[in-house]
Amino acid sequence: xxxxxxxxxxxxxxxxxxxxxxxxxxxxxxxxxxxxxxxxxxxxxxxxxxxxxxxxxxxxxxxxxxxxxxxxxxxxxxxxxxxxxxxxxxxxxxxxxxxxxxxxxxxxxxxxxxxxxxxxxxxxxxxxxxxxxxxxxxxxxxxxxxxxxxxxxxxxxxxxxxxxxxxxxxxxxxxxxxxxxxxxxxxxxxxxxxxxxxxxxxxxxxxxxxxxxxxxxxxxxxxxxxxxxxxxxxxxxxxxxxxxxxxxxxxxxxxxxxxxxxxxxxxxxxx
Amino acid sequence: xxxxxxxxxxxxxxxxxxxxxxxxxxxxxxxxxxxxxxxxxxxxxxxxxxxxxxxxxxxxxxxxxxxxxxxxxxxxxxxxxxxxxxxxxxxxxxxxxxxxxxxxxxxxxxxxxxxxxxxxxxxxxxxxxxxxxxxxxxxxxxxxxxxxxxxxxxxxxxxxxxxxxxxxxxxxxxxxxxxxxxxxxxxxxxxxxxxxxxxxxxxxxxxxxxxxxxxxxxxxxxxxxxxxxxxxxxxxxxxxxxxxxxxxxxxxxxxxxxxxxxxxxxxxxxxxxxxxxxxxxxxxxxxxxxxxxxxxxxxxxxxxxxxxxxxxxxxxxxxxxxxxxxxxxxxxxxxxxxxxxxxxxxxxxxxxxxxxxxxxxxxxxxxxxxxxxxxxxxxxxxxxxxxxxxxxxxxxxxxxxxxxxxxxxxxxxxxxxxxxxxxxx
Numbered sequence: 001x002x003x004x005x006x007x008x009x010x011x012x013x014x015x016x017x018x019x020x021x022x023x024x025x026x027x028x029x030x031x032x033x034x035x036x037x038x039x040x041x042x043x044x045x046x047x048x049x050x051x052x053x054x055x056x057x058x059x060x061x062x063x064x065x066x067x068x069x070x071x072x073x074x075x076x077x078x079x080x081x082x083x084x085x086x087x088x089x090x091x092x093x094x095x096x097x098x099x100x101x102x103x104x105x106x107x108x109x110x111x112x113x114x115x116x117x118x119x120x121x122x123x124x125x126x127x128x129x130x131x132x133x134x135x136x137x138x139x140x141x142x143x144x145x146x147x148x149x150x151x152x153x154x155x156x157x158x159x160x161x162x163x164x165x166x167x168x169x170x171x172x173x174x175x176x177x178x179x180x181x182x183x184x185x186x187x188x189x190x191x192x193x194x195x196x197x198x199x200x201x202x203x204x205x206x207x208x209x210x211x212x213x214x215x216x217x218x219x220x221x222x223x224x225x226x227x228x229x230x231x232x233x234x235x236x237x238x239x240x241x242x243x244x245x246x247x248x249x250x251x252x253x254x255x256x257x258x259x260x261x262x263x264x265x266x267x268x269x270x271x
Numbered sequence: 272x273x274x275x276x277x278x279x280x281x282x283x284x285x286x287x288x289x290x291x292x293x294x295x296x297x298x299x300x301x302x303x304x305x306x307x308x309x310x311x312x313x314x315x316x317x318x319x320x321x322x323x324x325x326x327x328x329x330x331x332x333x334x335x336x337x338x339x340x341x342x343x344x345x346x347x348x349x350x351x352x353x354x355x356x357x358x359x360x361x362x363x364x365x366x367x368x369x370x371x372x373x374x375x376x377x378x379x380x381x382x383x384x385x386x387x388x389x390x391x392x393x394x395x396x397x398x399x400x401x402x403x404x405x406x407x408x409x410x411x412x413x414x415x416x417x418x419x420x421x422x423x424x425x426x427x428x429x430x431x432x433x434x435x436x437x438x439x440x441x442x443x444x445x446x447x448x449x450x451x452x453x454x455x456x457x458x459x460x461x462x463x464x465x466x467x468x469x470x471x472x473x474x475x476x477x478x479x480x481x482x483x484x485x486x487x488x489x490x491x492x493x494x495x496x497x498x499x500x501x502x503x504x505x506x507x508x509x510x511x512x513x514x515x516x517x518x519x520x521x522x523x524x525x526x527x528x529x530x531x532x533x534x535x536x537x538x539x540x541x542x543x544x545x546x547x548x549x550x551x552x553x554x555x556x557x558x559x560x561x562x563x564x565x566x567x568x569x570x571x572x573x574x575x576x577x578x579x580x581x582x583x584x585x586x587x588x589x590x591x592x593x594x595x596x597x598x599x600x601x602x603x604x605x606x607x608x609x610x611x612x613x614x615x616x617x618x619x620x621x622x623x624x625x626x627x628x629x630x631x632x633x634x635x636x637x638x639x640x641x642x643x644x645x646x647x648x649x650x651x652x653x654x655x656x657x658x659x660x661x662x663x664x665x666x667x668x669x670x671x672x673x674x675x676x677x678x679x680x681x682x683x684x685x686x687x688x689x690x691x692x693x694x695x696x
Contacts, residue, residue, distance in 0.1 A: 027431050156449060157564060159576040161583040166435065170452035171547065235544030238568050
């Protein structure tokens, strides 16, 4: 059932993705209503799919299939929150390709539902994982806003406006969105890491296992910590801040997917 | 519409130089007189005149298309006392659907000198209002013009034809908005109290910039200009003390060398804690070292850069104009369809044919029963039935003709056709 819902979800997200691109290309705002319909209804069916599995077993983040789907879900949530605040149609063009890929991958990869080991059953499970994921979702918005910033800045510096100049929001808005999402994502990731440590202590009686995933998460956290620090103290903004946020997100992706291949023993890949 | 015989004759910036256009111009006070003459002298049923600095166009609803074109041309020559041989090579004329297409394009600003400029729609509306007050705008013109306004509105809302700036000042405002998003709460610094910078500053303040600072080599002039904007003047020696307050700098001093170089720019951004600065250098020779644009968060545009942006904006408008032309095409087509539905001539013909064939059948039947008749008697019966038929049909036909003049009566005509058992042919 949840798999059928996920199929419906990807169909609806593709409508959203397609119409986002059409909106930006033709600059007809009316087309974005269709995109928004696709995105919102896709989000609902996605939520239903996740809740369905949750009711049967537990929060579905215990294998790769579920993790990809959940990651896509929190990104859409982050997008919808950003859209509610800023009404930037162009943001969807930068967000939804990844959402589409993640949801598609989740559709193609089927991994069997694994029961959560007794030892890991704890309230921390429901804090550690959602808040880490939500933090990553927020960082993806930071990433998209930074890419938009760099493109628009390049247009303005080159002084020969082309397609993007007319279609992307102002530098101020890109920078503000990047900063806001960063300042929401960072505390979430921090909470996620702390909750993870407390959980590890409860389950394995150590706060800090030298697992590749943990190390890379920490490096990612450090990058964002430095970025936030410079933003607050030295007024770092614009181009350099955007670059750092983009680099930071590549670390997020590597932490999320790449560390699988370094032989991690991290929860959702316990097999 | 049975009674739609539209003729449009005119000149525009595309066909005639200003020397010709100005001689054809109808100044506002003379417009009423011209409209009256247009209507009374010829058998035009309706007429309106659009006279702007870029075009003069006369639109009439007449009785005969061929005569109409010639008559309107005569009218233009006579009214302005010009010779036709002189005028003819500048004039264009359109009839019926071509005229409608032209009106739609003009109202949508697709035929304007600056593509998409917004004034033309107001001018067209004004011309139509004048015709209404002069009593020369009837139902056909009203219908056509209301369609034209509708098309113009559609073009404006569905295409980006007027969305980007095409003047130096507005382009500067637009660029500032692409950097700062909102201009409220921003400060503009004017370097050199010249006319150009005053104009640019005026556009910026009307777009929301809240504070104006003026710096000039002679302090008094700075004070004068600052007073105009209720801003503050900066003493000549204190420029670098205040420059960091400015989010936007407009420079047009008469200086012969750069007054800001790259090192100044780096220091400025450092002082501003990386908050961006938009510098507009409209001076020739330039006031600001172009290298300053390389400093992160500084955006420098000189006069040529602004022109480049305008060129790009115009190209955008041209691209959008293609969508607009498509809208005009659709609307002309839909106008054509409704005009076809309004045309009652085929209905009248089939109505007559239908009853005539009934008459003939009945005549043939009666002939057998009446026996041999003289030629006179036969003629008398024929006349009798004929005039009976004419009397019966007179009401419906004249009603149809009246209805066809009213564009809102489309549905009534459909109903009448149905009642009389007539199919569309």
